[in-house]
Amino acid sequence: MMVRNCVLGWFLTIHLSLVTAWYLPGISPINYCPPPVDSESNCKSEITLLVNKLTSKKSFISFRYDSFDFCSLSSEPSPVENLGQVVFGERLSPSSYEIIFGKEETCKVLCSKKYSHTDYKKYLFITKAIMMGYEHHWVIDNLPVTVCVQTVGGKKYCKTSIPLGCFEGNQDKSDSVCLGIPLAKHRTVLLNHVSLHIVYHPVKDSWSRAGNVKAGRILSVIASPSSIAHPNNAPDCTSKQSLILPSDLKDELKITYTYSVTFEEDLTRKWSSRWDYILDTMPQSNIQWLSILNSCVLTLFLSGLLATILLRTLRRDIARYTELESATAVQEESGWKLVHGDVFRPPNWGMLFSVVVGSGVQIFQMLLVTLFFACLGFLSPANRGALMTCALAVFACLGASSGYASARIYKFFGGLRWKTNVILTATVCPALVFSMFLILNVALWILDSATATPFGTIVALLALWLCVSLPLCFLGAFFGFRKPVFETPVRTNQIPRQIPYQSLYSKPLTAFFIGGLLPFSCIFIQLFFIFNSIWGAQFYYMFGFLFLVFIMLVITISETSILMCYFQLCGEVGFLFISPLIIQYFCFFFLGRIYIYIFIPHFYFLRCTS
Numbered sequence: 001m002m003v004r005n006c007v008l009g010w011f012l013t014i015h016l017s018l019v020t021a022w023y024l025p026g027i028s029p030i031n032y033c034p035p036p037v038d039s040e041s042n043c044k045s046e047i048t049l050l051v052n053k054l055t056s057k058k059s060f061i062s063f064r065y066d067s068f069d070f071c072s073l074s075s076e077p078s079p080v081e082n083l084g085q086v087v088f089g090e091r092l093s094p095s096s097y098e099i100i101f102g103k104e105e106t107c108k109v110l111c112s113k114k115y116s117h118t119d120y121k122k123y124l125f126i127t128k129a130i131m132m133g134y135e136h137h138w139v140i141d142n143l144p145v146t147v148c149v150q151t152v153g154g155k156k157y158c159k160t161s162i163p164l165g166c167f168e169g170n171q172d173k174s175d176s177v178c179l180g181i182p183l184a185k186h187r188t189v190l191l192n193h194v195s196l197h198i199v200y201h202p203v204k205d206s207w208s209r210a211g212n213v214k215a216g217r218i219l220s221v222i223a224s225p226s227s228i229a230h231p232n233n234a235p236d237c238t239s240k241q242s243l244i245l246p247s248d249l250k251d252e253l254k255i256t257y258t259y260s261v262t263f264e265e266d267l268t269r270k271w272s273s274r275w276d277y278i279l280d281t282m283p284q285s286n287i288q289w290l291s292i293l294n295s296c297v298l299t300l301f302l303s304g305l306l307a308t309i310l311l312r313t314l315r316r317d318i319a320r321y322t323e324l325e326s327a328t329a330v331q332e333e334s335g336w337k338l339v340h341g342d343v344f345r346p347p348n349w350g351m352l353f354s355v356v357v358g359s360g361v362q363i364f365q366m367l368l369v370t371l372f373f374a375c376l377g378f379l380s381p382a383n384r385g386a387l388m389t390c391a392l393a394v395f396a397c398l399g400a401s402s403g404y405a406s407a408r409i410y411k412f413f414g415g416l417r418w419k420t421n422v423i424l425t426a427t428v429c430p431a432l433v434f435s436m437f438l439i440l441n442v443a444l445w446i447l448d449s450a451t452a453t454p455f456g457t458i459v460a461l462l463a464l465w466l467c468v469s470l471p472l473c474f475l476g477a478f479f480g481f482r483k484p485v486f487e488t489p490v491r492t493n494q495i496p497r498q499i500p501y502q503s504l505y506s507k508p509l510t511a512f513f514i515g516g517l518l519p520f521s522c523i524f525i526q527l528f529f530i531f532n533s534i535w536g537a538q539f540y541y542m543f544g545f546l547f548l549v550f551i552m553l554v555i556t557i558s559e560t561s562i563l564m565c566y567f568q569l570c571g572e573v574g575f576l577f578i579s580p581l582i583i584q585y586f587c588f589f590f591l592g593r594i595y596i597y598i599f600i601p602h603f604y605f606l607r608c609t610s
Contacts, residue, residue: 089450400475
C-alpha cells in the first residue's frame with residue numbers, strides 16, 4: 001500500500017508540474033510594442049481596428065459596414081467567428097485605419113469620397129441611416145471602442161457604439177456628441193472625424209524588449225467623434241464648421257474622413273480588469289436589485305399563499321370529510337376527494353403530453369447548465385459569442401434527457417408507438433423554433449440585413465440537430481423504455497366521471513393566462529435587459545442576478561402550478577382537465593410565454609427607444 005501511494009504521489013507531482021495557468025473568463029492578452037519589432041519578441045506593433053455591423057434602436061435591421069459608401073475595408077482576411085457570433089449577427093471585418101502602437105496621429109486622412117447626382121442613391125442611403133440613428137460598433141484588441149461622457153451627477157457613462165451622424169430629434173440626453181452641434185430643421189450632420197484615445201498598461205516582463213519602455217497591453221479605447229467640414233485643398237481638423245449634408249446634390253460634394261490617435265500610460269489599472277469601466281457604467285447595474293426584490297416579494301407571496309392552502313384549507317377539508325364519514329356514516333364524497341380515481345387516467349393526447357414534457361426537460365436543463373457556466377465566468381463578454389455557442393451545444397447534447405423523460409411518461413400512459421414518440425420528441429420543439437428562425441432569416445435576407453444567417457451556418461445548425469440531438473434522443477428513449485412503469489398511489493376508475501359545470505376562473509383558458517402572468521411578472525425586468533442587449537447591441541453580463549431570478553422563476557412556476565391544480569381539483573375536475581392543464585404549463589413556459597408574454601417587453605422596448 002505504501003509503495004502504491006508513493007508511486008501515485010510521484011505520478012501526480014510530475015503531471016502537476018507541467019500544468020500552466022490560463023485566464024478563465026476571456027482570452028489571452030496581446031502584447032504591443034512600438035516598431036521595429038524583431039522576430040524573437042512576443043509582441044506586435046500594428047493595432048487592428050475591426051468594424052462590426054451598424055445597428056439602430058429604431059429598426060431591427062442591421063447593415064454591414066461595406067453596405068455603405070464608406071472608406072474601403074482592408075485587404076486582410078476577416079477574423080474567424082464562432083457559431084454564436086454568426087447566429088447573433090456579428091460581422092467583424094478589418095478596417096483601413098493604420099494604427100501603430102506608440103505612434104500618435106493628428107488629422108490623418110483615411111479616404112475621400114465625392115458625390116454627384118449620379119451617386120445620389122449611395123448618398124441617400126447614408127443620410128437615411130443618420131436619420132434612423134444608426135451607430136458604428138468598432139473593436140480593438142477584442143475590446144469595444146467606447147464613447148464616454150460625463151452625466152449630470154458627474155458619473156462617467158460609456159456606451160459601446162459610435163453614432164454615424166446627427167439629426168434633429170435623435171439626440172440622446174446622455175450623449176454630448178450631437179448636443180454640441182447646432183442642428184437646423186431637417187438637416188443631417190455626418191461625423192467624419194474620430195479621435196481615438198488608447199490607454200495601455202506598461203509591462204516589463206519576459207516578453208518585453210530591453211529599453212522599450214512604451215510596450216504594454218491595451219486597457220481601453222475611447223472614441224470622440226466629431227463633424228468637420230474640411231477644405232477641399234487640405235484637411236483641417238481645427239475647423240469649427242460642421243459637415244452638413246444637403247438634401248439634394250445640385251453640386252458635387254466631397255467628404256473627407258480623418259482620424260487622430262493618442263496614447264496614454266496607466267499604471268493603476270490591470271489588463272484583467274479592463275472591462276470594468278464599461279460594465280460598471282452601464283445603467284442596468286442599479287436596476288438589477290429591483291428585479292431581485294420584485295422576484296423575492298412575488299416568491300414569498302406565492303409561498304405564503306401555498307402554505308395557507310396546504311395548512312388551513314387542506315386540513316379543514318380533510319377534517320370535514322372525516323367528520324362527515326364518522327358522524328353520518330355517509331359514504332358519499334365531495335370536492336377534490338371525488339376525483340382521486342381519475343387524476344392518473346391517461347389523457348386523450350398522451351403522445352403530445354410526453355413530447356412537450358420531454359422538450360421542457362431539455363430546455364430547462366439547457367438553461368440551468370448555461371447559466372451555471374456563465375456564473376463561473378466561462379461566458380463573459382470578453383469571449384464573444386460564447387453564450388450562444390454554449391447554449392446550442394448544450395441543447396444538442398441534452399437530447400438524451402428529452403428522450404428519456406418522454407419515454408418514461410409515454411410508457412406510463414401505455415403507449416405502444418415508441419418510434420413515433422421519439423421522433424416527435426426530437427423534432428417538434430426544434431422544428432417550431434427552426435421554422436420561425438428560417439422565416440425571419442429569409443425576411444432579413446430580402447432586406448439585405450447583416451444579421452441574416454449564412455447558408456453554411458444553417459447547414460451547421462441542421463447537422464447539430466439531426467446528427468447530434470436526434471441520435472441522443474433515441475439513446476435516451478432506449479433507456480427510458482427499459483425502465484419499469486410508474487406505480488400510482490391509487491387505482492384509476494374504469495368509467496370516467498362526468499365533470500360538473502365550471503366557473504370562469506377555473507376554466508382552462510383563464511387558468512392559462514392567470515397561471516402565466518405570475519411567473520412572467522417575476523422575470524419581466526430581466527427580459528427587458530436581455531432584449532436590450534440583443535436589439536440594442538449592448539452587453540448583458542449580470543448572470544449572477546439572472547441565475548437567482550431563474551431559480552425564483554422555477555419556484556414561482558412550481559407554486560403556481562400547485563395552486564392552479566388544487567383549484568381545479570376543488571372544482572371536481574379530473575383527468576379531462578388536469579392533464580391538459582399541465583400541458584398548458586409546459587407549453588406556456590417553454591413555448592407560449594416566448595411568443596406571447598415576452599412580446600410585451602419587446603414591443604415596449606421598441607416603442608420606448610424609437
